[in-house]
Amino acid sequence: MFCARPGQPLLSYPSRLHSLAPARNAAHTCWLAGLLGMRIAIEYGQIPPLSCNECTIARHTICRPTTEDAPQDVCALRRDIITVAAGRTFLHNGEVPKNISILYSGWAVGYRQLRDGRRQIISFFLPGDTLVLEALCFPEYSIPYSVKALTEISTCTFKVYDIIALAHSTVAQRRELSRARHRYMTYLHERLFDLGRRSALGRLAQLLLEIRHRSDERDLVAADGSFNFPVRQEHLADALGLTTAYVNRTIAQLRRDGIISIMQDRVTINDEAELRRIAEEE
Amino acid sequence: MFCARPGQPLLSYPSRLHSLAPARNAAHTCWLAGLLGMRIAIEYGQIPPLSCNECTIARHTICRPTTEDAPQDVCALRRDIITVAAGRTFLHNGEVPKNISILYSGWAVGYRQLRDGRRQIISFFLPGDTLVLEALCFPEYSIPYSVKALTEISTCTFKVYDIIALAHSTVAQRRELSRARHRYMTYLHERLFDLGRRSALGRLAQLLLEIRHRSDERDLVAADGSFNFPVRQEHLADALGLTTAYVNRTIAQLRRDGIISIMQDRVTINDEAELRRIAEEE
DNA sequence: CGCGGCATTGACGCTACTCAAACTAGGTGG
């Protein structure tokens, strides 16, 4: 489905970027960020640089060791740069993907959905994340969730077996892969606990702390402590096992108590200690 | 913690079985089963045979390919046979285990727990399961949950790196490992959906169907369709994210409608179609 | 100006929790 060109590796930009839908507004980024003069590492719609050398997110990806030692080896394997319009589901539960992408800009979500409409979001994907780690670990099996672009996204795309080879090419790479796998595994166990044993407030606090932590790792937290959060309350509900109405009330509570502020796709944690307490105790 | 003998592989039974606590009643098995003359493949407290050749559960373990082609290779690696008394937690969240066990008889659970007592059961372990698959996949990391024996259990125990080597020794073994890992991954995703988006009734139905399926695979379902289920309502509650009182009422409902019967650690699914409908729709 | 996508709010109801008491079956000791 990623219309990857079967020919040579991508050594120069394709004449026309592969795109799953025309971007209505390629510069759609956080106006507030611009207004406040904040430095946002990577804006939506921004496409990755030609060389992995210049990629600011490279060291937060599964390819980190190679991009440090021999970035050209990663570039040589890249088959495509793909942009996907916000809202589009571009990987479907049950498919066996032939390509694996590394998210460069924008956010995505992994989710499972039933015919009757019930939906559970498994995970949010931020720049640097691998889509889909499962495909890298189990290339012969179909993926266990669908993936939808939350904002416009752009990705570097590889053939599954190319990136598997890369991920196993050196000791450092194997360790990196193991780290990513283990991290995701731990994440799943924690989510399980959240959904089973925490209240709405606790789950929300847990999620916000996790997202801020992951943003922080990737230098995506602005100097004022705020971070990009292009997530509708509907998505929060589907991630936390709640309804939008109740998510709204829960957010309202955290906001009323001055613990967080949310405006225009940006979140700031004002009282981290208290948020952590809530995440632990509720 | 598994007091494995560092010396030679276990070619004969140790003079005294390593035991984490004396079994009060080594023959504690389902009296009802005996009464009804049912064949139970493996009873609690039964210890594995000396040779993997004669092991009835071997072909449902991670070692299947090797036990088919060269069972002596598995035996040669076994360092210990261990029994653990019911109720004992013998692997602790955060430890880096040096040994990996394959459950031969009895049931165990993997769980996470908070200081305040909240507990979430991640998974039930049946005969043939690996304790702990995470340790096999990520030997350098600590395990993400604790493991407690639900009944008296007995296990075949290996050194982590021995069984890792075994699990990667042949193409068939690598495939088997991949299958087990993928299966567990899929399981986690499904549990996540259950806890986030299904009602108490739906979750319970889902769990019962899953357990029966796994029991069936291992020939643990009796001729009359019943299967062993040594799980207290408290464990069900911790697995399903509910309270014991509500689990009780939910069971009562399924029972009242004639969909399942539970007596003395045995469950029978009387109306599978209806149970599946509930599992799907609720 | 009207429209579409979200966020917010209110009224109301159900699902599941809390706490506590009663009950059951086995196991134990006299």
Place this chain on the structure above:
DNA sequence: CCACCTAGTTTGAGTAGCGTCAATGCCGCG
């Protein structure tokens, strides 16, 4: 054989947390 104990199940009454449904508001956009 009975009295008692323990672990687990069952039940009731009251309640809180979260869901449902529907209306309203807000804002950017065409």
